[in-house]
Amino acid sequence: MATTALRAQVASKWQESFNRLNKNEPGIAGLMRFSQAWEVATEFLRPKDISDPNALKTYNLATIRVAFDVVNQARRLPVMLEVYMDDIRKQQHLITQEVTAHMFRYEQSANPGIVLELVMRLVEWYNAWAPIPELGNTIRDAYTLTFQTHLFSVLPPSFTPGFKALCASTLPPISSDNDALPEANPRMWAAFETLGLFDRYEALIASVVYQHIEAHVLETCAGKWDEPVLPGLRDWMGKKVIKWMFSPYARGAKTTEEATVMLQGPGQRFDFHMSKTLCDLRTKEIFDIVIDYPDSSGALQDLKECLQRVDQRADLVRTLRTANKKRLLHPGADTKDILTQYVSTIRCLRIIDPPGVLLFKVADPIRRYLRERPDTIRSIVASLVGDGESGDSLVDENEPINPLQQPEIEDYTDPNWEPEPIDAGPDFRANKPSDVISTLVSIYDSKDLFVKELQVLLAQRLLAIQDGNFDKERRNIEILKIRFGEAALQVCEVMLKDMTDSRRTDQHVQSQQTFVLHPTIISRQFWPALESSGIVMPGQFETLQKEYAKEFSRFKPDKKLRWLPHLGTVHLEVQLQDREVTADVPPLEAAFIELFSEKNIWTVDDLISRVGSVDRSSALKALATWVDLGVLKEDAENSFRLLEIAEEATPGTRTAAARQAAIDEAPPVAGVQQQQAEQMRVYWKFIEGMLTNLGQLSLDRIQGMLKFAPGYDRTMDQLSSFMEAARMEGLVTIKDGMWKLNR
Amino acid sequence: MKVVVKHWHAVASWRWDTGADQAAGEEDDVCGICRVAYEGCCPSCKMPGDDCPLIWGECTHVFHMHCLLKWIGTAASKQQCPMDRRTWVTAERKVAPPA
Numbered sequence: 001m002a003t004t005a006l007r008a009q010v011a012s013k014w015q016e017s018f019n020r021l022n023k024n025e026p027g028i029a030g031l032m033r034f035s036q037a038w039e040v041a042t043e044f045l046r047p048k049d050i051s052d053p054n055a056l057k058t059y060n061l062a063t064i065r066v067a068f069d070v071v072n073q074a075r076r077l078p079v080m081l082e083v084y085m086d087d088i089r090k091q092q093h094l095i096t097q098e099v100t101a102h103m104f105r106y107e108q109s110a111n112p113g114i115v116l117e118l119v120m121r122l123v124e125w126y127n128a129w130a131p132i133p134e135l136g137n138t139i140r141d142a143y144t145l146t147f148q149t150h151l152f153s154v155l156p157p158s159f160t161p162g163f164k165a166l167c168a169s170t171l172p173p174i175s176s177d178n179d180a181l182p183e184a185n186p187r188m189w190a191a192f193e194t195l196g197l198f199d200r201y202e203a204l205i206a207s208v209v210y211q212h213i214e215a216h217v218l219e220t221c222a223g224k225w226d227e228p229v230l231p232g233l234r235d236w237m238g239k240k241v242i243k244w245m246f247s248p249y250a251r252g253a254k255t256t257e258e259a260t261v262m263l264q265g266p267g268q269r270f271d272f273h274m275s276k277t278l279c280d281l282r283t284k285e286i287f288d289i290v291i292d293y294p295d296s297s298g299a300l301q302d303l304k305e306c307l308q309r310v311d312q313r314a315d316l317v318r319t320l321r322t323a324n325k326k327r328l329l330h331p332g333a334d335t336k337d338i339l340t341q342y343v344s345t346i347r348c349l350r351i352i353d354p355p356g357v358l359l360f361k362v363a364d365p366i367r368r369y370l371r372e373r374p375d376t377i378r379s380i381v382a383s384l385v386g387d388g389e390s391g392d393s394l395v396d397e398n399e400p401i402n403p404l405q406q407p408e409i410e411d412y413t414d415p416n417w418e419p420e421p422i423d424a425g426p427d428f429r430a431n432k433p434s435d436v437i438s439t440l441v442s443i444y445d446s447k448d449l450f451v452k453e454l455q456v457l458l459a460q461r462l463l464a465i466q467d468g469n470f471d472k473e474r475r476n477i478e479i480l481k482i483r484f485g486e487a488a489l490q491v492c493e494v495m496l497k498d499m500t501d502s503r504r505t506d507q508h509v510q511s512q513q514t515f516v517l518h519p520t521i522i523s524r525q526f527w528p529a530l531e532s533s534g535i536v537m538p539g540q541f542e543t544l545q546k547e548y549a550k551e552f553s554r555f556k557p558d559k560k561l562r563w564l565p566h567l568g569t570v571h572l573e574v575q576l577q578d579r580e581v582t583a584d585v586p587p588l589e590a591a592f593i594e595l596f597s598e599k600n601i602w603t604v605d606d607l608i609s610r611v612g613s614v615d616r617s618s619a620l621k622a623l624a625t626w627v628d629l630g631v632l633k634e635d636a637e638n639s640f641r642l643l644e645i646a647e648e649a650t651p652g653t654r655t656a657a658a659r660q661a662a663i664d665e666a667p668p669v670a671g672v673q674q675q676q677a678e679q680m681r682v683y684w685k686f687i688e689g690m691l692t693n694l695g696q697l698s699l700d701r702i703q704g705m706l707k708f709a710p711g712y713d714r715t716m717d718q719l720s721s722f723m724e725a726a727r728m729e730g731l732v733t734i735k736d737g738m739w740k741l742n743r
Numbered sequence: 744m745k746v747v748v749k750h751w752h753a754v755a756s757w758r759w760d761t762g763a764d765q766a767a768g769e770e771d772d773v774c775g776i777c778r779v780a781y782e783g784c785c786p787s788c789k790m791p792g793d794d795c796p797l798i799w800g801e802c803t804h805v806f807h808m809h810c811l812l813k814w815i816g817t818a819a820s821k822q823q824c825p826m827d828r829r830t831w832v833t834a835e836r837k838v839a840p841p842a
Binding site: 463466490493494497501516517518519520521522523524525526527530539540541544545549553556557558559560561562563564565567568569570571572573574575576577582587590593594596597600642644710 | 744745746747748749750751752753754755756757758759760771778779780782783789790791792793796797
């Protein structure tokens with residue numbers, strides 16, 4: 001029940017509203033005018049279906065502006081806005097239809113052009129529905145928000161890949177050489193901006209560029225290691241990518257400076273991504289890059305530069321270590337190859353990382369592995385003296401020859417002292433850029449092993465020399481003296497001197513009496529243990545030896561010669577009834593053929609008994625040499641006959657097998673390991689003595705007492721394995737850790 | 744059949760003719776002063792052989808010449824052979840008459 005007061009209040013409100021709308025116009029003329037203006041304004045604002053040509057009308061902008069003024073003066077604008085938004089919501093299904101239709105076509109054809117069409121169409125809708133600018137930013141923002149919210153809600157999932165494809169299609173194709181971008185479409189980017197797609201899909205656009213860069217790097221740089229590719233890539237970035245970036249990233253820039261500033265952020269990101277991609281690629285290729293060194297120095301330069309920008313050092317180390325383990329450090333690889341690869345690794349990583357932290361981490365497993373290989377030292381030494389077999393030596397000829405470097409102790413008083421790099425491990429040793437040989441030698445704790453192996457190798461080579469020319473060996477020794485020091489190579493010096501002395505002695509002896517025998521006379525103490533043998537040279541050989549020795553004693557009255565008959569070579573001619581056979585043979589072969597001049601048929605056992613102690617296999621091998629030459633024939637098992645008249649070789653003899661055996665000829669000089677075993681035999685005498693005197697002893701005691709023996713340098717482990725070997729032979733027994741002679 | 748040797752490159756080792764004929768494979772005799780084999784060289788030498796010769800005493804003891812001279816040079820030696828304490832007299836080596 002309305003009271004009077006309420007009635008009065010409603011009436012006054014009504015009057016007030018009426019006055020506001022009517023503007024004190026006579027009658028309801030103001031009201032009429034307002035309602036007309038409202039009509040015009042809402043009609044203008046109402047979202048129309050732009051695909052319906054009838055709905056499109058042209059408006060007189062002046063009229064509309066007046067109408068808006070009227071509405072505004074009546075302070076009905078907010079109300080009108082609400083109506084406008086409602087209208088838009090009512091019309092939104094048109095947009096939805098449009099999107100669905102286009103995206104359906106796109107899904108059918110996968111043509112990014114359709115997505116572009118859709119975008120342009122959406123912009124048309126957007127523009128058609130947009131309020132006039134006079135209404136102010138608030139309304140416009142509200143409109144944009146509503147439009148975009150709806151739009152994003154109806155975009156199907158397939159729009160994202162479509163949009164990505166559209167962006168990608170604007171980038172230049174990777175493999176083409178022309179610099180021109182596909183026709184830039186500024187309207188497209190403007191459309192993206194208008195629809196707010198740019199902000200929404202910024203990450204997507206960036207990922208398109210990332211992928212583009214990745215594809216380009218992989219395409220142009222994979223396997224190209226001969227020169228740095230980074231400058232080329234930067235150039236490419238500048239020419240193509242930056243140019244492209246102007247549209248999306250520098251939109252709205254008025255001047256070049258402004259554009260530069262706007263491009264800086266994304267540009268940096270893309271440059272980083274390029275470095276990272278290249279770095280990843282090179283990391284993946286690193287093992288082969290190392291193999292190809294020095295032809296791959298370009299790639300190493302790139303990697304160095306990339307690693308400064310991208311922190312992937314740990315990655316590189318991990319990859320290279322894995323690759324090494326898989327491809328290098330296995331029983332199938334030749335020691336020489338491992339060494340070559342190790343040296344290349346040293347050189348490569350020194351380029352990438354001069355302080356050597358990476359190298360240290362990568363080299364550690366290689367070094368540990370090499371230490372376990374029995375022939376590592378031999379290989380290193382062989383390459384030190386430039387073994388003729390393989391052309392490429394580990395050592396660079398141009399590298400200055402320096403003495404071996406000892407690990408340096410850090411000098412903290414040095415004003416230029418720098419701490420270790422932060423990623424250096426706890427046991428990192430900052431070995432200053434040292435030469436390759438020092439690094440190789442430092443695989444082992446002492447250089448004595450090298451010197452010993454060097455002696456063995458030198459002995460082999462010197463004894464094999466036929467023409468008396470050992471300048472090369474002398475030169476090698478001189479070089480090695482600089483490295484290892486004069487004292488260490490004193491023994492080698494004596495060996496070389498023996499060579500010259502032998503020649504001089506021989507010249508003197510020959511001047512007294514001409515011999516076909518030209519011996520190399522060695523100082524036994526200074527040569528590695530030469531395998532001893534008990535061959536007695538028969539017939540004219542023995543005579544030759546004796547006469548030469550006599551002549552020698554006449555020249556040097558206080559010295560005697562002791563022959564090492566199994567060493568050396570004999571150049572001889574076998575005169576047979578129908579032919580002559582000349583051959584260069586080892587002494588054993590010569591001894592056998594000499595015996596055949598006594599009688600024509602020999603059994604192997606008789607031959608062996610005549611030349612002294614020769615093992616059967618080497619005797620057979622020696623005989624096989626003559627069978628191969630067609631001088632002997634094996635008539636029956638173990639019985640050989642001299643062929644005074646040549647015969648056709650009968651097939652099926654065992655010559656082939658014998659020849660095979662001849663290839664695996666053991667070097668005449670005992671290896672270091674054999675020598676060690678030989679030395680251990682000396683110590684056995686000591687051990688035998690102490691066990692006899694003291695009954696039983698523990699390994700510790702034996703080791704402790706052996707330390708008093710001159711030159712004893714074995715470790716406990718070596719002693720223990722030696723004792724174990726002695727136990728196998730039944731010489732000693734062990735009980736509760738106490739060793740006892742086996743009696 | 745006849746075997747004609749054209750050229751023989753052989754290998755031999757030299758040793759001092761100390762009178763004692765030792766069989767192959769036997770331990771090398773060492774100098775009583777420096778304990779290095781006769782065919783080696785004394786501690787002050789680097790080259791063996793003629794550069795570091797031996798010296799024979801009338802007492803039949805043999806040393807590296809340098810070792811013995813150094814010993815004789817010290818006052819404590821009293822000019823005696825270090826092995827038997829008899830006065831050292833260097834033996835005239837009778838060079839084996841050419842056969």
